[in-house]
Amino acid sequence: MTLLQLTGVRAAYDGVQALHGMDLAVTGGEMVALLGANGAGKTTTLRAISGTVSVEGAVVFDERDVTGWAAHRVARLGVGHVPEGRGTFVDLTVEENLTLGTLARGSRLRGQVKEDLAAVHELFPILRDFSRRQAGALSGGQQQMLAIARAILGRPRLLLVDEPSLGLAPMVTTEILRSLRVLQAEWQLAVLLAEQNARRALAVVDRAYVLESGRVVASGSAAELRENTAVQDAYLGAEQTGRPA
Numbered sequence: 001m002t003l004l005q006l007t008g009v010r011a012a013y014d015g016v017q018a019l020h021g022m023d024l025a026v027t028g029g030e031m032v033a034l035l036g037a038n039g040a041g042k043t044t045t046l047r048a049i050s051g052t053v054s055v056e057g058a059v060v061f062d063e064r065d066v067t068g069w070a071a072h073r074v075a076r077l078g079v080g081h082v083p084e085g086r087g088t089f090v091d092l093t094v095e096e097n098l099t100l101g102t103l104a105r106g107s108r109l110r111g112q113v114k115e116d117l118a119a120v121h122e123l124f125p126i127l128r129d130f131s132r133r134q135a136g137a138l139s140g141g142q143q144q145m146l147a148i149a150r151a152i153l154g155r156p157r158l159l160l161v162d163e164p165s166l167g168l169a170p171m172v173t174t175e176i177l178r179s180l181r182v183l184q185a186e187w188q189l190a191v192l193l194a195e196q197n198a199r200r201a202l203a204v205v206d207r208a209y210v211l212e213s214g215r216v217v218a219s220g221s222a223a224e225l226r227e228n229t230a231v232q233d234a235y236l237g238a239e240q241t242g243r244p245a
């Protein structure tokens, strides 16, 4: 079943058009990548979905037209957003970062929160080990795990993750991408992942859209895009796909 559908979505910053009519869809429980170079429109697409940038066109989530909804309403409907730069509170402890998020959601039962925290700790044991540590003292990879943990505590059905590999060593990136795959499988979560590193993203996702200048220029299964040298040469760059330059 289609969980998310974008039709003709346009967005602008101070009159400068960043998205020129995006069409894309994500099915419940699937993992999809948005690929493309710097400035292609990946971040803006995620922001268009989570309600953190104003858009024209239609954003439909779970059969509801959420176009123009405030970000907190979209979040409540089941969309988690891990922004680029991670958005954790660096002066608070890991535990405070996690519990603040759940308290802010207010209506959740105490038992459910505990259960969700236990599940998060199972996925990222380091967050339990470092629960009293200041978030700012964590490594980049651990901060990324904390940011993902915060976003999934509300049990969203769709998780938007913006450039999780940014500034991380390849091994750490692999670990983070694998944890998203675990979430997809075990939490039945759909994941929409914005990533410049096409090779790493195509190793874990089911499908991908390739963006250029705020438009979808190619799409297909991960296997199709891995094998499509024309798309790789035109839009993704050899160094990002693992092909010799």
Ligand SMILES: Nc1ncnc2c1ncn2[C@@H]1O[C@H](COP(=O)(O)OP(=O)(O)OP(=O)(O)O)[C@@H](O)[C@H]1O
Residues within 6 Å of the ligand: 013, 014, 016, 017, 018, 036, 037, 038, 039, 040, 041, 042, 043, 044, 045, 084, 194, 196
């Ligand atoms: N806050 C902003 N103000 C003005 N223009 C912006 C802003 N954010 C993005 N843009 C512009 O919108 C376009 C799309 O940017 P976007 O950040 O969505 O791309 P991206 O694919 O996520 O790139 P990156 O990997 O650099 O984040 C670019 O031309 C960018 O310069």
